[in-house]
Amino acid sequence: RLHAALSSLYGDRPEFADWYARLLVAIAAAAAIRPASLQALDVQREDDPQWLSRAPPLGYSAYVDRFAGTLRGVRTRIPMLRALGVGYLHLLPFLRARAGDNDDGFAVASFEEVEPRLGDMQDLEDLAAALRADGILLCGDLVLNHVADDHPWAQAARAGNTRYRGFFHVLHDVAEVQACERDLHQVFPQTAPGNFTHVPAMGGWVWTTFYPYQWDLNYANPEVFAAMAAVLLDLANRGIEIFRLDSAPFLWKRRGTACINLPEVERVLVALRAVLDLAAPGTLLKAEAIMPTPDLARYFGSGDDAGHACHLAYHSGLMAASWAALARQDTALLRTQLRLTPALPSGCGWLSYVRCHDDIIWSVLEPERSRPDERAAIAAAARFLSGGPGSFAHGLSVRRADGEGVHGSNGMTASLVGLPEDPRQLADEQALARYALLYALAYWCGAVPLVYSGDELGQGNDAGSGETPPHATDGRWLQRPRYDETRLALAQVGQGTPAQTFALLQRLGAARRRLPASHHETPIEDCSGLDAAILLLARGAHSLAAFNFSAQPQVLDSGRAMAGDWRPLWPDVATAAPAEVTLPPWGCVWWVRA
CATH class of the missing domain: 2.60.40.1180 (Golgi alpha-mannosidase II)
Structure with a gap:
């Protein structure tokens, strides 16, 4: 499978056979140094291929610094996670990030170091071992599409190193840039418009889909694949059991297309999965593909490779449609998303969620291809979640690049369903019911439902501080507050809204564990x-x-x-x-x- 995937991408290169042989040697070397405890897990999971779907865990997602300060601090949160029933912990980017602006850690400056203020690699390995001992899988981000402009690869390219210049896409003519832009979407239309950044030292415009300081990697160069495969295996050997493949849809570029969801992306993912299957087969891949629901099937693999790409993918369409249903008191968009949801290969599953660190991105409901009444319903839902007369929600909308519609909505679950800001106050019956409704849908539908950090405490929008950028610059900071210790203490003594929401999720988790064993496979x-x-x-x-x-x-x-x-x-x-x-x-x- 590895050879088939890679030969379809790079097989026409005269040096392919030698390159592929070197790759196999590197994979074998990584397998040889894999710790014995992880090798034992590999054997156990290979003997039980349905282990994930047979006992799907409850997930939890958090930023290390906001959740617990450091990686060592995360270990002190394990009792809380176990009390909630968590068996899967996704820690958002913790590798060393770019100095200054860094997209909250997604502009990685080194894949070999932990962000110093969070700890070091030994802390990561110790945390992974402690989580395993408590039956909790550690999920980490592998930022596939880009590196920071101060990553050693980018620094070498800027200094004129021919090999590393080939790691990036550089356009040398402004007319080329303008021609490409006509076909491309804008991920952050308000905060980072455009897809290219002029870098004089590179002699042109570097492809930067997300932010100007995040340089897109050139996966048409086999050396890029080999380098990222080495990163994957190194982190897997340090104890990361699940990788969230950030920005997966953007990996492959072809002029004259939108450069999203191209067929080559699937081949790259199948190849990465094959690398793991050879050297660390107990490790899972999760696609971060925030795309319209029908486009998601390819992230699990298709044809002979069905079930041999990612094990999990976010069901972002279900999430966005559930918020539209809550705002509109109408399930039409939800029903459409369920109808469009593709059947999955055995052993694969959806990650369902209510909120996360990112926007509610409305394009996953296919507004450009949907009927006018559906587009109107999405626009109305976004307005409702932004608050105003008759709304229980307190969120923030993000406009599209053309100003003609809404790109996304931001806010914590508690603020969007109308839970009280004062943690000592009890939530009213209807607000708590709205909270329960959304989580009950996610818990029932998903193979791995995900609780976003703070939701279990009914924590609302971040009010902003000197430590965070202004919310007017990036509305996603609304849903990135620091973990509220006061709320945690109230939950532990059974007082106020935190006690209500924490206990509710505990009961939902207990009910989910009593669902039939075949539930998530059906x-x-x-x-x-x-x-x-x-x-x-x-x-x-x-x-x-x-x-x-x-x-x-x-x-x-x-x-x-x-x-x-x-x-x-x-x-x-x-x-x-x-x-x-x-x-x-x-x-x-x-x-x-x-």
Whole structure:
């Protein structure tokens, strides 16, 4: 599989055979020095290929500094994570970042060092071992698309090193740049417009999809693949068990295209997976592909490679559509996303979530290809989440580059569902129900549902401080607050909103663990009727869930889907579900076969 993928990308080069032989030697060397404890995990997981889907963990995502200060500090949070039921910890970028602006760590200056203020490589290995001992998988970011402009590769290229100049894309004519820009999208239209940055030392314009200080790597050069494969294996040998492949859709560039989701991207991912399967087969790959739902199938592999690219991918369409449903009290966009969701190869799964460190990016709902009424619904949802008369939400919208629409929305879950700012205050019934509704959907749908740091404490938007950039510059800082120790203490003594949200997620996690073993391997069937506010979902004959995206009680006419004997699993009530159920405002029920 490795040879097939790489020969399709680089096989026409006369030096391919020699290059490929050197790559195999490097892979074998990494396998030979893999620690014995990790080799034992590799064997165990190879013997049980369905280990992830058989007992899918609850995930948790956090920035190291905001969550616990340092990597050593993260170890002190393990008891809290276990109390919440977490079995998968994603720590956002912790490798040494660019000096100054660095996209909150995503502009990596060294793949071989931890950011000094967070610790060092020994701290990383110690944390990974401590997490493994507690049954928690460590997920780290592998920033694939780019490096910082002060990374040694970029520095060498700027100094004239021919080999490393080939690691980057450089256009030498402004007309070329303008021609490319006509086909390309803008990731950060307000804060970093355009896709190229003029660098005099490089003699032209460097391709910089994200920020001017993040230089895109040239994967058409096989040396780039070999270098990133070496990074992957080194970090895997240090104890990272899951890699979030940041910005995966942008890896391959071809003039005259949007340079997103090109077929070669899948080949690169299949090759990276094959590298791991040879040297560290217990390690998983997760695609960060924030793309329209139909485009996501390729990230798991297709054809003969189905199930041999990434193990997991974010279901960002489900997330965005759930916020639109909450704002509009209408599940039409949710139903569309479920209908468009591709079936997955065995052993693969969706990562479902409510919020994360990034925007709610509305383009994943395909506004450019959708009907006018769907585009209007998305625009209305974005306005609602920005607050104003009649809204319970307190978020911030980001405009598109052309100013004609909304690119994304920002805000913490608590602020977007209307939980109180004062942690000592109890949340009102409807706000807490909205919070529960969104997390219940994510927990029920995803192979790995993800809790974003602070959500378990009902923590709201960051108010801003001298330590963070102004929110007007980058609205994503709204959902990047420091972990609130006061809220954690209140949760631990059972007081205020933090106690409510923490206990609610604990109960949801307990209910999820009682779902049938085959639940996450079974495709979702949308059994919803004519009521636009109700979403009724089934997974085979063994599990069923109803979600009321309305501020009014709704009678569930379940019809065929409720035939037979069912017992409620969430909320934990004593009586079996009848053929017709009245869901409270923003209410939901999970059932399993009696």
